[in-house]
Ligand SMILES: *[C@@H]1O[C@H](CO)[C@@H](O)[C@H](O)[C@H]1NC(C)=O
Ligand SMILES: *[C@@H]1O[C@H](CO)[C@@H](O)[C@H](O)[C@H]1NC(C)=O
Ligand SMILES: *[C@@H]1O[C@H](CO)[C@@H](O)[C@H](O)[C@H]1NC(C)=O
Ligand SMILES: *[C@@H]1O[C@H](CO)[C@@H](O)[C@H](O)[C@H]1NC(C)=O
Ligand SMILES: *[C@@H]1O[C@H](CO)[C@@H](O)[C@H](O)[C@H]1NC(C)=O
Ligand SMILES: *[C@@H]1O[C@H](CO)[C@@H](O)[C@H](O)[C@H]1NC(C)=O
Ligand SMILES: *[C@@H]1O[C@H](CO)[C@@H](O)[C@H](O)[C@H]1NC(C)=O
């Protein structure tokens with residue numbers, strides 16, 4: 553009876569200590585063009601471009617997550633959970649996008665630059681998609697039928713529960729003077745059948761473009777915001793896309809490398825990015841909101857905020873409840889922090905549409921999980937979870953229970969162990985004496 557209890561608690565302790573084992577030690581290296589995706593209560597991050605410990609720069613194979621059931625403060629060390637040691641990406645990856653199929657417990661990592669670290673080559677004609685099983689934490693190469701579109705980067709995808717919609721982007725070999733290829737095709741990956749469908753007719757496709765955001769609304773409409781486009785064959789004429797196409801109101805400035813998340817009430821919150829790719833000057837204003845609740849033209853507004861983070865581009869953005877979590881990215885110009893990749897996290901409270909506030913505490917108690925959607929500067933998906941207060945509190949209870957259980961059972965186990973050890977020592981001593989006696993007997 554007691555042993556059953558002990559073994560159960562022990563199991564829980566192992567699980568508990570396993571899930572917290574990495575907490576103290578892991579701090580991810582600064583990076584941008586990382587992809588992120590929320591699955592259940594885990595906000596996963598994959599790859600990205602950043603500095604290696606030896607100061608060289610490149611695509612990363614890291615996999616780690618943030619447990620959104622734990623509160624954290626952005627000024628403290630955040631409790632990242634590293635999976636790289638047990639489930640690193642099979643290839644070093646950056647500028648990729650990610651998508652999720654909840655029925656197969658799969659996260660798909662596709663496009664971007666995928667570098668085989670033994671050959672140190674990017675194969676642009678290789679259109680491989682890797683799949684990560686979130687339950688068993690294993691990578692695999694799914695078999696995908698149909699004709700795969702050419703590999704690309706600097707794009708966002710959108711998805712619903714059955715399809716991934718991939719439009720535009722560009723292809724830029726890592727090292728070579730080859731011309732950049734810009735895309736204007738719409739490709740659909742059926743995630744149930746795992747097959748590609750290239751849509752060539754029936755769509756009035758806009759010019760080739762990249763560095764935009766793609767947000768799918770609840771009615772299935774995909775809203776592409778910002779980015780840059782080419783208007784001639786070789787891509788030498790590049791223009792920044794104006795923000796007033798199907799929208800009116802206070803029109804924000806042009807931008808690339810920004811992020812967008814969809815709130816439950818139809819607001820698209822657009823943050824960060826650059827207004828010029830060469831000068832790396834920041835988009836103005838840094839925060840813009842597009843209200844898509846009414847029929848087009850949608851309404852822009854440009855709310856004022858205080859304590860804004862530094863100028864960021866190619867960051868990730870995820871909306872959890874009313875908090876937009878902005879992580880990693882490139883600080884493009886000198887502000888209060890040095891330019892270059894960052895590993896910082898910033899939090900924007902979007903609950904009051906007349907007063908957006910940058911906050912420093914992510915607190916599950918004050919989270920109002922009315923909506924959960926996430927989209928990224930470099931990848932995007934629709935929400936896989938709707939955490940409820942019940943889920944949050946029951947998980948807290950479980951963790952608390954496990955913590956108390958672990959402490960109590962640890963004490964019990966120590967007491968039992970001490971008792972057993974004493975008895976064993978006594979027994980050993982007596983049997984050794986007996987053995988010695990036996991030996992001496994047999995010697996004779
Ligand atoms: C964060 O971690 C670093 C490195 O482990 C440590 O030096 C620092 O004191 C920690 N800061 C806080 C606020 O815990
Ligand atoms: C990387 O390249 C090596 C040698 O070319 C090859 O054996 C290996 O399978 C490649 N790895 C992946 C994940 O493609
Ligand atoms: C490639 O990455 C693996 C881990 O993913 C690492 O063990 C190995 O040393 C790397 N190889 C090279 C040549 O960097
Ligand atoms: C690049 O990928 C294509 C398609 O998978 C493959 O046929 C080709 O052999 C690869 N090239 C190299 C150099 O690995
Ligand atoms: C690259 O672009 C230039 C014009 O900018 C053009 O003359 C050339 O043919 C292009 N090269 C290729 C391989 O497409
Ligand atoms: C998916 O596969 C099934 C069975 O192979 C087929 O009946 C169905 O039409 C496919 N769906 C699409 C959208 O291709
Ligand atoms: C990232 O920021 C650094 C510093 O300003 C800049 O040199 C670099 O070109 C930026 N990279 C991108 C992709 O914006």
Ligand SMILES: *[C@@H]1O[C@H](CO)[C@@H](O)[C@H](O)[C@H]1NC(C)=O
Nearest residue numbers: 858901904906907908909910
């Ligand atoms: C906006 O919210 C912050 C924090 O809740 C508060 O301090 C500030 O006074 C508010 N500003 C306005 C204009 O309501």
